[in-house]
Amino acid sequence: MKKLLLLMVVLTTSLSCKKFLTERPEDFLSPENYYETEAQLDFALNGVYTVMTENGTYASAMLGRLGLEADEGYNNNATDNASVSDYAVFSSDAKIQLYWTVLYKGIDRANRLLENLHKPAMNETKRDRIKGQALFLRSYYYLMLVSRFGDVPLLLKSAADGSPESVQVPKTAAKEIYNQILADMEEASGLVADITAVESAGRVSKSAVWGIMARVCLYMAGNPINDVAKYQEAITWANKVISLNYHQLNSSYQQVFINYAQDKYDLKESIWEVEFWGNGIGVYTGSAGAVGMINGIGGTADDNIGRATGVLFTTKWHLQVYEAGDLRRDWTIAPFRYEGNPPVESNWSASVNQIYTRYCGKWRRKYELVTPKGNRTPQNFPLLRYSDVLLMLAEAENEVNKTPTEAAYTAINQVRRRGFGKPINTPDPTLDIQNQDYETFKLTIRNERAKELGFEGLRKNDLVRWGIFYDRMKVIYADVEPGNNAxxxxxxxxxxxxxxxxxxxxxxxxxxxxxxxxxxHDLWK
Structure with a gap:
């Protein structure tokens, strides 16, 4: 099912580069002798996708080493100290530089592909499919940039050459970039395939585009853009996903993440994900990632259970925000650690000293099917799940109407029932959210997103758009109880x-x- 990933390995090698804005033209596939066939366009498209599988993005940095978990958890890895990993941020930070470089490399690859789409004689529907994916991926990479840097250069054409003159590009205002993102994504939505026609959750579909557009609109509705009209647009795009009547929640929250470990697609729940393959050994060396190794349950170097650095630890708030009976807690936050040789699971106690030593538990290597389970993993990482679409709809409904609507209650209660192991579409008066006012429901949604989407790299952006990032981080700081363990x-x-x-x-x-x-940026001058 991941047959294209081997092609990506080859392409990653042929397209790799050192610094995006200092490339020599010969470092890229030359338009004069490439993009001549449909197969070559497919190769080039795969090269745009592989940006998400590099160490600067989802193969390493975004798995707990960029501070994206915010109030959900923190990095406790000594080798990441004095960097963005523990909010000791400097403009010379290597991880921030690599993140920027990798994404602009992907943007340039997309631009080159879009500029040369017309060259081969081929089926026009297939050409449109490629165009739609390239447009969307370029826009997604800009979303990853603008939501974390603010104003950045907006490059809609490929770099002409590597001369100093060609790289002198000023920043574009964040709102203009967001508008470009939405325009390109809307065009892409009419070109890409329906989710039932794509070969895997690793490829962009209409559902993925619509769902990410809802996310873009929520980002624009909040800080720093504050275009509140975008809440209504978020409803529109989320409803396009829901109205397909195809997507639904997997009845088991745990199974969603076991599927990521075992290369099992569930397109109804997991709409879009980053694909990895193999264990870093043999022909698939370049296709493996580190999901479950970097952000897994640490404390073991065992190749049978799976090695894990385990850089992500929970906060007390995140552990305690779950209600009694919520099955998501002990899956999101591991209730055990590994001890002994061979390692066995040993449960944590309720002591303060053991709250802050609990690992992120979503990416459990023991479920992987590929052995040995060394330093590279085949686990996929979610970019958009159906539960997120439901929660985005519920939030936007509350913001537009200044009170939760029936649609908002229906959406959030499906997510909650699944979290408690209850029938998803059967009302449960003892569990369902009901009869809340605007402010109460706003807090309910914010907490529910942490419970459902914890450690999936979305929390910091959520806190920023809600305008509460700094205050929340200082609340968590004050909440860390006295103690002297590491x-x-x-x-x-x-x-x-x-x-x-x-x-x-x-x-x-x-x-x-x-x-x-x-x-x-003005804040960093």
Missing amino acids: AIRAAKKYYGNVTQRDVVWPIPSYELGINKKLEQ
């Missing part, structure tokens, strides 16, 4: 380092050095 000290440092300017990252100093028209 985990508590790490949590105190992590949340203590946060400043009000951390709502965005600084423009990398390297980029400022080579692009004299690029200015640092």
Whole structure:
């Protein structure tokens, strides 16, 4: 089912580059001798996709090493100290630079593909499919940039050459970039295939485009854009996914993540995901990732259970926000650690010292089918799940109407019932959210997103758009109880380092050095 990933390995090698804005033209596939056949267009499209499988994005950095978990959890890995991983942020940070470089590389690959789509003689529907995916991926990479850096250069044409003159590009206002993202995604939605026709959740479908458009609209409706009219548009796009009457929640929350570990697609629940393959050994060396190794249950180097660094630990708030009987808690936050040789599961106690040492539990390597389970993993990572679409709809309904609607209650209660192991479409008066006012429901949604989507890389952006990032991080800082074990000290440092300017990252100093028209974000001057 992942047959295209082997092609991506080859393409990643042929398209790899050092710094996006300092490339020599020969580092890329030359338009003069490439893009001549349908097969070559497919290769080039795969190269756009592979950006998500690089260490600067979902193969490593975004798995707990960029501070994206915010109030849900913190990085407790000593090798990540004094960096963005623990909010000791500098414009020279290597992870921030790599994130920027990798995404602009993907944008340039998409631009080159779009500029050369017309060249081969081929089926026009297939050409449109390729165009739609390239447009969407370029827009998604801009979403990843603008939501974390603010104003950035908007490049809608490929880099002409690597000369100093060609890389002098000023920033574009964030709102203009968001508008471009929505325009390109809307065009893409008319070109890409229906979800029932795509070969895997790793390929872009109409459902993926519509769902991500709902997310874009929520980002625009909140800080710093504050275009509240976008809440209504978020409803429109979320409803297009829901009205297909195809998507539904998997009855088992745990099974969703076991599927990621076992290369099992569930397109009804997992609408779009980053694909990895193999264990880093043999022909699939470049296709494996680190999901479950970096952000898994640490404390073991066993190749049978699965090695895990385990950099992500929970906060007390995240552990305690779950209600009694919510099955998501002990899956999202591992209730055990590994001890002994061979390692066995040993449950945590309720002591304060053991709250802050609990690992993220969603990515459990023991369920992987590929052995040995060394330092690279085949686990996929979710980019859009149906539960997120439901929660986005519920939030937008509440914001537009200033009170939760029946549609909002229906959406959030499906998510909650699944979380408690109840029939998803059967009302449960003892569990269902009902009869709440606008402010109460707003808090309910914010907490529900942490319970349902914890450790999936969405929380910081949520807190930023809600305008509560700094306050929440300082609440968590104050909530870290006294103690002298390493985990508590790490949590105190992590949340203590946060400043009000951390709502965005600084423009990398390297980029400022080579692009004299690029200015640092006002918060980082």
